[in-house]
Amino acid sequence: MPVIALSEAELASHPAFEGHEEVVRIEDEATGLAGYIAIHDTTLGPSLGGCRVWRYADEGAALEDVLRLSRGMTYKNALAGLNLGGGKAVIILAPGAPKTPALFQAFGAAIEELAGRYITAEDVGTTPADMADVARATKHVRGTPASGVADPSPYTALGVFHGILAAVEYRFGSSSLEGIRVAVQGLGHVGWHLAEKLHEAGADLLVSDIDAKALARAEEAWGALAVPVAEIHAAPVDLFAPCALGAGLNAITIPQIRAAIVAGAANNQLAESDDAGRLRERGILYAPDYAINAGGVVALALAGAGRSQTEMRDKVEAIGATLAAIFALAAEEKTTTAAIADRLAEERLTAVKRRSQAA
């Protein structure tokens, strides 16, 4: 299985490469496998991060994506208190090419060559069944149907829900969601579970999705009000929960937000780092994305270590306490919640590096 380390020159030309320990190109002509595995940082343990399958416009877009996502996993795993580093994989699907069991088995063989430095799981475009195919070739995989946590999204939703409780308590002085108006953008795996929990807790829901059937189901199930896709971020609500794609918080959308809180599951919500400052200037409380959406990876990690359901739930629910601490520190230090989350993750990494150097 060809696993080709990228040259220093190839990587140096890529700004997102900074700080990565290892990046390999994976390819297998027989199965059509092509893509990258990026290992950003293994200070805390082997790198864990999902495999994204996407029809990328070109090689550069795929490399950019894997580098950005693997770095994000280092921060997510560190802040969640996991003894895991950050890594990620992307598979480039050619136009018209199908996903096949052989493709994922070849991907598993590539992971096996990295000898446990990278552990894979689901991400956008992959399923528990795909992970079962990966598992034919390597044990360094989580989220298979037999693993205890086949679908991490209910745990991600549980973590986001507890993050929302912490944010509502911080902003409004009570964690009751009775009568709180929430705009949920995206009713997919995570958004649907989250909306269900919010409804059960008494919140009034406004929802948007590009899938009209999902909207009809939400109207029927919870009396949710459907809002056009282009308007959901500006809905007159208390809390906006982005649960669709990234980069939804930007110089254009932030001035239009009417919610007091932004707290949702989507990865990479800020289009650029200045957007954290834009939210703060407007007095909007922002729950940093990788802090609030870590429930899925927490569950995958603990299931992989043979921990009980109770331990998993407790650690996922602790995301609420992590966010409460981030909100308080950001206010005390007059800085953004995103800056505090980054600092807490970096402090944990630095402390562990110092201890291992001293040993």
Ligand code: NAD
């Ligand atoms: P998903 O693909 O199941 O759901 C996404 C939903 O968003 C779909 O229903 C889609 O129709 C909808 N959508 C797409 N474009 C939209 C738009 N412009 N406006 C409104 N809706 C739109 O994905 P998911 O697993 O639910 O993940 C949602 C987000 O959370 C992603 O950003 C993902 O990276 C992040 N996330 C997911 C997990 C997890 O456990 N699944 C963990 C961490 C982070």
